[in-house]
Structures are given as C-alpha cells and as structure tokens.
Amino acid sequence: MPQPAPGVRAVRYCQDGDGACERSARDGRERGLESQGLTGQVAWTWEMVDRLEGAADRLAGALMSELSVAGVERRIADARADAAGHIAIAQRERDASQQQAEAAWREAASARDRADTAERDAASVRAEAGRLTAELDAARRECQDAKDEAEAAGAARLAAERERDRVAAREGELLASLENARSELVALHGRLSEAETLAEGQRVEADAAKRTAEDLRxxxxxxxxxxxxxxxxxxxxxxxxxxxxxxNWQLSRTAEELRAAVKALTAERDAARAEADRARRRVDALTAVTDGHRNAWGGGPQPVADREPPTGLHPLPPVNGSPLNGAAPLATDPLAGGRRATDPLATDPRTRNGHRLPHAG
Incomplete structure (x- = not known):
C-alpha cells in the first residue's frame, strides 16, 4: 500500500471498492473481539486505535474550523453580542420589576388600609352580631320556657283527666265490690249455718272415728x-x-353313691355278659365239633337243645373235673327242673345243650 509524504497519517486500507477493504477489516476485528487470548487482545487494541484516530480526526476538524484565530475571534464577538443583548434584556426586566414592585407596594399599602377599614367594620359587625345573638338566645329561652309551661299545663290537664277517669272507674269498682261483698256476706251467713251443721256432724263422726281407732288399736x-x-x-x-x-343333701350324696354303685354293677354285668357270650360261642364251637364227630360215626337221634336262660348267662364248665360251685351246671336254669328227672342229659354234669362236653372229665 503506497504511503503519502511523511507527517501525514498512514493509509492502512486500499481505497478501491468504496471502502470494502476497511469494512472487511472492521468485521474481522468485531469477530476477534469475542475471541479469547491474544487474538481478542489484538482486536481490542485495533479497536482502541480506530477510536483514537476518530477522536483525533474530530479534534483536527474542530481546530481547523472553530479553533482558528478568526474562528475564535468570531465566536468571542458573537458571545459578547449575546451577552450585551442579555444584559440589555436583564436591565429592562429589572426596570420593569422595580416598577412592578413600586406598584405592588402602593397596592399593598392601599390593601392594608382597606384591610384595616374592613377589620374595623368586621369588629363592629361582630359586636352587633353578638348583641343580636344574645337577644336571639334570650328570645329562644323565653320561647322554650313558654313551650315548657304549655307542655306542663297540657300534661297536667291530661293527668287530671286521667285521674278523674281513674277515680270514676275506681268508684264503680268500689260500688261493684261493695255489692259483691254484701252478696258474699249473705252467702257466708248461709255457709256459716251449713258449716255449723257440718261441724256437728263431724263431731259425731269424730267420736265414731275415735271408737273405730280404739278398735283398730x-x-x-x-x-x-x-x-x-x-x-x-x-x-x-x-x-x-x-x-x-x-x-336332702345327705340323700343326694347317698343317691350319688347308689348311682356310682349301679354304674359299677352295670359294668360288672356287662363284663359278665361278655364273658358269657365268649363262653357260649366256645361251647357252640365245641358242640359243632362233637356233632360233626357223631355224624361221622353214624350216631342216633339228636337230643333237643336247651332253651337260652332268661339271664343270658350259662354255667361255666367244671374246673379240674368238678362241677361249678359244687352243683350241677344246669342248676341255674329254672326250666330244667321239669325234665331233670327224666332226661339223663339234664342231670349229667358233663353235658350242655344235649351234648357231652369234651373236657368234662
């Protein structure tokens, strides 16, 4: 980039393209302002350089146009003319103000005079108003007193009329009460006679009641x-x-003991029945065996079987060849007595139900 003569500001951008190079450099610096590190610092430095150059250009223009000798003298003359005009205006305003102040003083003096006169008039008016107010208050008091007296008179008249009406009503009530008292007196005389009669009857009844009370005692x-x-x-x-x-308690205890004894006897009876059932089943089994042997031998006619005893108990077989309790096994059967003399099986202690027991000895 060719530079002008020394002492003149250096040209950093080409002048072609209507400042496109300068705009491109400014855009690059604006982008660099947002960067960190050295790039941002350099961009800020160039920004400060541009601002300083702009300030220097404005200062040079001001020196060339306004801060020259002719410009300064012209500005001083303008300032003096303005000051003279302002001073003349201020003097005229001061004179007008003085005139207005004098007029105001005169107006104030006349106003004070008028105020003094008005105050004196107001004092006289106030005095007259006070006198009239006092007279008005006195008239009002007199009017109120008259009203009070009229109201008191009306109230007294009404009270007198009410008292008269009350006295008349009371007189009528007293007359009616007197008539009622007379009628009641007549009735009381009649009731007194009746009461005396009733009292006599009550005396008689009291005597009878006393006698009745003695009887009751x-x-x-x-x-x-x-x-x-x-x-x-x-x-x-x-x-x-x-x-x-x-x-009863003793009887209850005895009954409980008897119940316990009955239960024990019942248990013994059940046990005896069970034992008898077992013995009967055993005898039946043995009888079946004997019948089988007799049929095998071609035996004779079968005797009639004995009936079941009523007690359901059969005599036990003899022990060691002796009958039970020293008697015949069928001695407990009450139906065996009729055929005991004619039936040899009935008297044979070794037979049962018409059969000879195999273990009877």
Whole structure:
C-alpha cells in the first residue's frame, strides 16, 4: 500500500471498492473481539486505535474550523453580542420589576388600609352580631320556657283527666265490690249455718272415728301378737327347712353313691355278659365239633337243645373235673327242673345243650 509524504497519517486500507477493504477489516476485528487470548487482545487494541484516530480526526476538524484565530475571534464577538443583548434584556426586566414592585407596594399599602377599614367594620359587625345573638338566645329561652309551661299545663290537664277517669272507674269498682261483698256476706251467713251443721256432724263422726281407732288399736295389738307367733313359727319352719336341706343333701350324696354303685354293677354285668357270650360261642364251637364227630360215626337221634336262660348267662364248665360251685351246671336254669328227672342229659354234669362236653372229665 503506497504511503503519502511523511507527517501525514498512514493509509492502512486500499481505497478501491468504496471502502470494502476497511469494512472487511472492521468485521474481522468485531469477530476477534469475542475471541479469547491474544487474538481478542489484538482486536481490542485495533479497536482502541480506530477510536483514537476518530477522536483525533474530530479534534483536527474542530481546530481547523472553530479553533482558528478568526474562528475564535468570531465566536468571542458573537458571545459578547449575546451577552450585551442579555444584559440589555436583564436591565429592562429589572426596570420593569422595580416598577412592578413600586406598584405592588402602593397596592399593598392601599390593601392594608382597606384591610384595616374592613377589620374595623368586621369588629363592629361582630359586636352587633353578638348583641343580636344574645337577644336571639334570650328570645329562644323565653320561647322554650313558654313551650315548657304549655307542655306542663297540657300534661297536667291530661293527668287530671286521667285521674278523674281513674277515680270514676275506681268508684264503680268500689260500688261493684261493695255489692259483691254484701252478696258474699249473705252467702257466708248461709255457709256459716251449713258449716255449723257440718261441724256437728263431724263431731259425731269424730267420736265414731275415735271408737273405730280404739278398735283398730286393739286389732293392731292382736295382729302384733299374731305376728310374733308367726315369726316364731317361721323360725321353726326355717330350722326344719335347714334340717330338711341337710337331709336332702345327705340323700343326694347317698343317691350319688347308689348311682356310682349301679354304674359299677352295670359294668360288672356287662363284663359278665361278655364273658358269657365268649363262653357260649366256645361251647357252640365245641358242640359243632362233637356233632360233626357223631355224624361221622353214624350216631342216633339228636337230643333237643336247651332253651337260652332268661339271664343270658350259662354255667361255666367244671374246673379240674368238678362241677361249678359244687352243683350241677344246669342248676341255674329254672326250666330244667321239669325234665331233670327224666332226661339223663339234664342231670349229667358233663353235658350242655344235649351234648357231652369234651373236657368234662
């Protein structure tokens, strides 16, 4: 980039393209302002250089146009002319103000005079108003007193009329009460006669009541005696009841013991029946075996089987060849007595149900 003569500002941008180079450099610096590090610092430095150059250009223009000798003298002359005009205006305004102040003083003096006159007039008016107010208050008080007296008179008249009406009504009430009292007195005389008659009858009734009371007292004494006897009888009954309770308790215990004994006997009976059932089943089994042997031998006619005893108990077989309890096994059968003499099986202790027991010895 060719530079002008020394002492003139250096040209950093080409002048072609209507300042396109300068705009491009400015855009690059604006982008560099947002960068960090040395690039941003250099961009800020160039920004400061541009600003300083702009300030220098403006200062040079001002020196060339306004701060030259002719320009300064012209500005001084203009300032003096303006100051003279302002001074003349101020003097005229001062004179006008002085005139206005004098007029105001005169107006104030006249106003003070008028105020003094008005104050004197107001004082006289106030005095007259006070006098009129006092007269008005006195008239109002007199009017109020007259009204109060009129109201009091009206109230007294109304009270007198009410009192007259009340006295008239009271007089009528007293007359009516007097008539009622007279009629009541007549009625009381009649009732007094009736009361005397009733009193006489009540005396008679009282005498009868006294006699009845004496009879009742005698009856009460008799009732007390009977009650004492009843209490004694009740005590005896209670003693007998306690004795009966003790007897009942003993009977209850005896009944419980009997129930326990019955239960024990029932258990023994059940055990005996079970034992008898087992023995009967055993005898039946043995009888079946004997019948089988007899049929095998071609035996004779079968005897009739004995009936089941009513007790359901069969005599046990003899032990060691001896009959049970030293008697015949069928001695307990009540139906065997009729055929015991004719049936040899009935008298044979070694037979049962018409069969000879195999273990009878």
């Amino acid at each position: 005698s009856a009460v004494r008799d009732a007390e005696a009977k009650r004492g006897q009843a209490v004694a009888d009740c005590d005896q009954f209670q003693a007998r009841a306690r004795e009966f309770e003790r007897h």
